[in-house]
Amino acid sequence: MIVLFTDFGLTGPYTGQVAAVLHRDAPDVPVISLFADAPSERPKPSAYLLAAYGAWFPAGTVLLCVVDPGVGSERRAAVAEAEGRIYVGPDNGLFDIVLRRAGDARLWEIIWHPGSLSPSFHGRDLFAPVAARLARGESLGALAQPVHDEQASRGWPDDLAEIVYVDHYGNAMTGLRGVLLPANAHLAVRGRRLARAATFSAVRPGEAFWYINSNGLAEIAVNGGRADQALGLAIGDRVIVES
């Protein structure tokens, strides 16, 4: 299976062209769009979102990951191997958290070159063909070469105490893994201090709370309402863990 993690949107041409390339190059491999609205052109919050949601897929999954504000510049094109999954995309930090959390991570630089490469759409012309080739079983060694500087740190923390995503319902995911927080921790954000609840129906209608979401992230929500609007939350907002 090929899983898409991008900031392309679904309605315009980008996801469709990528899907067409994947079908052309790996016609028998199913394609699933996981996120088409990853934090737009922001690799840092995207990295924490990808680490949480990519880990849900079984070993053997190829994840095509494109949040790529530096497309056309000198940033490397990369493949990350972690816990049996393969991540293809720009080497701009997007894979840093996935690599750090895996016991057996390896980073590769793509050496395969397409016949033609648009300076603004490597997702279609470079990353999708490489993802398709890996998904149909081609050797990673034929497409990329190992790199050994994966310790070069961008200084990002293990968990990110910020809002990293606001979902369709207005719930605000943080970059914090819920199981690493004290059970009685409160989250402070935008001047509000929120207690933990097991799930929505455990609090009164209209009440804000935080809980551990279905992929393990600490998430801020309002029962029957939109947390983004009720609390004024957006991607990048700082969150403080209080006991």
Add this chain to the structure above:
Amino acid sequence: MIVLFTDFGLTGPYTGQVAAVLHRDAPDVPVISLFADAPSERPKPSAYLLAAYGAWFPAGTVLLCVVDPGVGSERRAAVAEAEGRIYVGPDNGLFDIVLRRAGDARLWEIIWHPGSLSPSFHGRDLFAPVAARLARGESLGALAQPVHDEQASRGWPDDLAEIVYVDHYGNAMTGLRGVLLPANAHLAVRGRRLARAATFSAVRPGEAFWYINSNGLAEIAVNGGRADQALGLAIGDRVIVES
């Protein structure tokens, strides 16, 4: 075929994870998203929309239906059988209108339990696996048990004289079946009184009217414009039938 009727949105992780589960558990069954923007967390208008649009699919279709504000509470997990179609989702009224309109309806309570169940995402962990198993031919009797209280009414009318959905063009669907309205009926909404037309091109540009849409619902529209903006319409607005 498995048809999705949800309020999950398409861009974020929810539809993608559900699609991944369906592929894992029923890899040969095609999946179509019918609505990913059913009235958010509102089973009542969703029930009338589902009754109108679900009936368009052939017998044998499995509809995975998740508009589930009570996820994690004690509401039952259900399967509804109606006119050869199978509906899987929460027992919160979402299937009430489908069941009422069918000659041969049966309601079941899901007894199958997944290995792990997120308190906030039964769509992925419970309903999708059950829908996949039914779509690949497993017996309903192995997954669910009949319940016999389907007459227990929520007091909802046969047709709902409210806006139940605003589409991509700004057209506002009601919960009224068009063929049950007098041919010369007018619809009054937000202080406006609208006559019926056969279709858009039968009225002047900019004129508001109602018509019977392609799935049988009375729908309010403006030729060449957006009815939601022109008339100030939103889901839940009352509609009055006048002759």
Add this chain to the structure above:
Amino acid sequence: MIVLFTDFGLTGPYTGQVAAVLHRDAPDVPVISLFADAPSERPKPSAYLLAAYGAWFPAGTVLLCVVDPGVGSERRAAVAEAEGRIYVGPDNGLFDIVLRRAGDARLWEIIWHPGSLSPSFHGRDLFAPVAARLARGESLGALAQPVHDEQASRGWPDDLAEIVYVDHYGNAMTGLRGVLLPANAHLAVRGRRLARAATFSAVRPGEAFWYINSNGLAEIAVNGGRADQALGLAIGDRVIVES
């Protein structure tokens, strides 16, 4: 492959019902959504967008194209053949630019009639069944008859000096083919005069520019920002080419 170019949106029922018809009538043919947000009910800008993006697909592709404000009126239902691709949709100008640019273009009028035809949803009831039949190999001559008035002009120019699409990132595509513009041309729009750059990273953060996008259109963008908001751009805005 069947490629969708529509203004239907993806979340509501329209794309899903079309996909269900395509699966019913051509179950083995993959379906890709290229645009679900083509300029809403505006065939003219859509025609330039379709010409640029349709040409990216290989010969043999069937493109189901529905931007159809006149549905239910007397406009013809058409099939256009151009450079080995087949375009199915309303004869309202949507195919004019495709036909004009092709060396071997032919226009056909659909004579096939569905069993039932909604006056408001020919995409589902007429165009999708025809597209499916063509994609599975049925003869065009059995479904349509040649028409010989394709020279009847709507007076549209070869290239359209207007904004024809605003993408997910806020970049504004024009209907101008970039290779036909002088290399040192400037584009003037909304009182701003923009120089050309190779790609985003060639200009300073926050700077507006134009470039040739990955499908050949001259496109207005801002490095690290949204051109639509920064410059106040919308579909239909005039663009002036200055040297």
